[in-house]
Every structure is written in structure tokens, then in C-alpha cells.
Amino acid sequence: xxxxxxxxxxxxxxxxxxxxxxxxxxxxxxxxxxxxxxxxxxxxxxxxxxxxxxxxxxxxxxxxxxxxxxxxxxxxxxxxxxxxxxxxxxxxxxxxxxxxxxxxxxxxxxxxxxxxxxxxxxxxxxxxxxxxxxxxxxxxxxxxxxxxxxxxxxxxxxxxxxxxxxxxxxxxxxxxxxxxxxxxxxxxxxxxxxxxxxxxxxxxxxxxxxxxxxxxxxxxxxxxxxxxxxxxxxxxxxxxxxxxxxxxxxxxxxxxxxxxxxxxxxxxxxxxxxxxxxxxxxxxxxxxxxxxxxxxxxxxxxxxxxxxxxxxxxxxxxxxxxxxxxxxxxxxxxxxxxxxxxxxxxxxxxxxxxxxxxxxxxxxxxxxxxxxxxxxxxxxxxxxxxxxxxxxxx
Ligand code: AMP
Numbered sequence: 001x002x003x004x005x006x007x008x009x010x011x012x013x014x015x016x017x018x019x020x021x022x023x024x025x026x027x028x029x030x031x032x033x034x035x036x037x038x039x040x041x042x043x044x045x046x047x048x049x050x051x052x053x054x055x056x057x058x059x060x061x062x063x064x065x066x067x068x069x070x071x072x073x074x075x076x077x078x079x080x081x082x083x084x085x086x087x088x089x090x091x092x093x094x095x096x097x098x099x100x101x102x103x104x105x106x107x108x109x110x111x112x113x114x115x116x117x118x119x120x121x122x123x124x125x126x127x128x129x130x131x132x133x134x135x136x137x138x139x140x141x142x143x144x145x146x147x148x149x150x151x152x153x154x155x156x157x158x159x160x161x162x163x164x165x166x167x168x169x170x171x172x173x174x175x176x177x178x179x180x181x182x183x184x185x186x187x188x189x190x191x192x193x194x195x196x197x198x199x200x201x202x203x204x205x206x207x208x209x210x211x212x213x214x215x216x217x218x219x220x221x222x223x224x225x226x227x228x229x230x231x232x233x234x235x236x237x238x239x240x241x242x243x244x245x246x247x248x249x250x251x252x253x254x255x256x257x258x259x260x261x262x263x264x265x266x267x268x269x270x271x272x273x274x275x276x277x278x279x280x281x282x283x284x285x286x287x288x289x290x291x292x293x294x295x296x297x298x299x300x301x302x303x304x305x306x307x308x309x310x311x312x313x314x315x316x317x318x319x320x321x322x323x324x325x326x327x328x329x330x331x332x333x334x335x336x337x338x339x340x341x342x343x344x345x346x347x348x349x350x351x352x353x354x355x356x357x358x359x360x361x362x363x364x365x366x367x368x369x370x371x372x373x374x375x376x377x378x379x380x381x382x383x384x385x386x387x388x389x390x391x392x393x394x
Contacts, residue, residue, distance in 0.1 A: 002026060002081050003383035004135070007088040008127020010119060011035055013062050017070075017080060018383035025379065026075060031062040043069050060130040067134060084138045085131050086386030088178070088378070089124045091117035092143030093169060099146070099385040101393070102128060102139040110141065116169060116224065138393060140386040147181040148174030148210075148217050155219040155312075172228075174220040176208045182381040183322045183374045184212040190359050190372060197313040199306055202376065203332075204323035205233035205275065209302070211309040219312055221305060227263060230305065231298045233275035236266040238301070268294050277325050277332065299332065303339045310343075316369050319345075322376040328355070333362065337371060344368030 001021070007014040011034045017027040029043035039056040042049060043066070050073050056062045070077045087102075093113045100106050107128065114121040132139050148156075156172045158165060165171060174180075180200045188194050198212040207230040211219040221229025221237075230237045239262070247253045253261070269275035271294035272283060283291035310316040321333055330352050337347040346367040351360060356373075363371040 001083045003084050003086050003386050004082050005086045005379045005382045006127050008124050010123040016379040020383040020387045023380050034062045045074050059126045063130045084386050084390045086382040087128050087141045089141045090120035090144045092145045096143045096146050097149035099140050099142045099389050101389050138390050140389045142382045142385045144175045144177050145173040147177030148220050150216040172223040175222040175226040176202045178378045178381045179376045180210040183320050183376050186374050187318050187320045196317045197315050198318040199309050200320045201326050202323045203326035207232045209305045211313050231301045232267045234264050234267045234269045236262050277329050299335045302336050319371045320374045322374050327375055
């Protein structure tokens, strides 16, 4: 039994054929530049990477091409045993606190939520619609926001005029929820206890932090959109909203220009000129002061969130690092944890420096907080949640 996991973007479709029981990713692929003169397809199966270039006019053509690939290079659809398709959807608003079987009503709700995620929900829906046409199995949606539906009102509500906020659905929905849920659950399993106060640091190109008490999210750094919170690859994270008024007035920037500036031209890239942390470290090591300062700002923001979430939870048992930077950047982890030494956090530098795909603790046995590195696996989490929904159908 396998689940095809689909993450459909505005001009891309990422997919993975997952065995939800073993956790194995049987085939992995990506269609990019859909609708452009040349689209690119990458499909990896059985250790072999196949690459193609040809025009794929829309998501329907893209997915049809992928399904043909399954038959030509494998695994054949007849033998793949696909029992369901799991779709990632970015914004579930207040409507979804878990995965949902796609029905016409659910589809309409996702469409209605588009104003809250104009770049993402319509793109997600495009993938859902074509996949439903082409694959006659149950389709399940897994929302990036669902894990954060447990946030208490004091964490979810902004101190914005109540009437305006309620009329337009302006509140903190969070994002990366599937990863935060998966990683916090893994941390509990590893420690062998549910009753934990955890901080999960999902540090990838997008980055977010959550506070999790006894398996439930109580706060998170991303807000109405994934712009709030930590310093990210290209996004500002937290910033005085009056900067928008200021730049509009003094620089004459339009809303679209500001959106682009805050989301795509800021963060580590806007500070250092590069957003890949490996390049930023190389630049800092060769004396680039802007790169070093970008790292300092990144670490400062992280330490600030860790301190505030420990206070919000009234204690801290576990910090879990995950995603591209969290899993691989031992120097960054060390800089963050050294700042927590006054609170009894004791990093084990040798274990921290070891690379690996396994969950590992990087603090010493007498550290006040256990710090773990946990590889995230959003596709597997989506596949498993999809199977949970399918199991309720019979
Ligand atoms: P993600 O969004 O989770 O795929 O993470 C992507 C980011 O991880 C990249 O932009 C890099 O900045 C970062 N990354 C990946 N490998 C490393 C590494 N070995 N050291 C530092 N950063 C890394």
C-alpha cells in the first residue's frame, strides 16, 4: 500500500510515492516551470535520476506526464499500489484542525480561504483538481495550519481592532505545522514521555519556531502568513509594521513592491547577498562583515524566541532542531546553544559536529534542556495522516 503525496505550487508539482508503514520514499520527483516554454521534470526511482525538458502547458499536462513516467521508468502504477493521494494545502483557516477527505464542500472551503493565502491555496487546488481527475482513489488534504488550531486565543489573536480582525479573518494561523507536529512527536517518542515542554525550530529556507506542551502547540512564530517571526532565507520575519507606512511615504513604494521586498529580497539574502547558509558561512569566514552580521541577526532572533517561549511555557525540557539549516548547520546550532549556557544548556561539541540521518541528542547528560536534531519528513507525515483518514472510510 502506498500514498502519492502531492505538493502543488503555482508553476510546480512536487511528488513522492511513500510507503506509509516503512516510511520509504519509493519514487520522488518534481515538475517545474509549468506553463513556460520549457518545463523541467526530475523523477528518481530505484536510485536512478531521470530528467526531462519539454513544454507542459498546465498542471493537468504536468501530472499526466508524471503518471506516464511511472509506467515508463517505474514504479508502474499497476504495481505501485496507490491507495490514496495526500495533498499539502497551506491555509486551512479556522476550518480544519486535522486532515480531511476531499469532498466538494472541502474543496469549496479551500477556495474560500484563498484570500488568506493568495499565492498558495489556488495553486494547491490546481493540483488537487487534476489529481482527482486522473487518480480514482480517495484524496486527502493535510493543512500546514492544522497543528496550530490549538493555540490559545492570547497567542492566536493580534492586538488589532477586534471588529476589523474578525471581519477579515486576521489572526495567527501559523505554518509548517505538519513538520512541527511530526518533529515534536518524534522528540516525545525519543525521550519516552508525552508531558514535555518543547521548542521546535524548523530552520529551512522558510523558518519557524513553535512552543509545544504535552504534544499541543501553544505558540508559533508564523502568523497570518509565513512572513512573521524568524529571520528567513529571503523574508524579514518580525519587523515594525510601520516600516511599511514609512517606505510607502518616503520611498513611494507600492504594496506589491513592499510585498516583494519583505518576502523575496530581505532576510539573510537581503542582509548578506546570499540565502544559502553554506555560502553565508563561507563569506563570513573570508571576512565579509555583512555576512557575519546576517548570522548574528539570525542567531539573535532565535535566542529571543527561545527565551520568550520558555517563559510562555513556564519551563523547557526539549529543543528540537530540524529542516535544512537545523539538521545540517552545526556551527549555527552551536552559536545558539552557547547563548543559552547561562540557563544550564550544555552542548556536546563532538556529537553536535557529527552528521547523520538519525535523531540525536547534542547536549550532555547534565544539560538542563535536552537538545535534539530531528530530520523532518513532511511527506511521510502527510502520507500517514492520509492513511488515518482512509482508515475511517470503510
Ligand atoms: P529546506 O528549506 O529545509 O530545504 O532548507 C534549505 C536550506 O538549508 C538551504 O537554503 C541552506 O541554507 C540550508 N542548508 C542545507 N545544507 C546545509 C549545510 N550543510 N549547512 C548549512 N546550511 C545548509
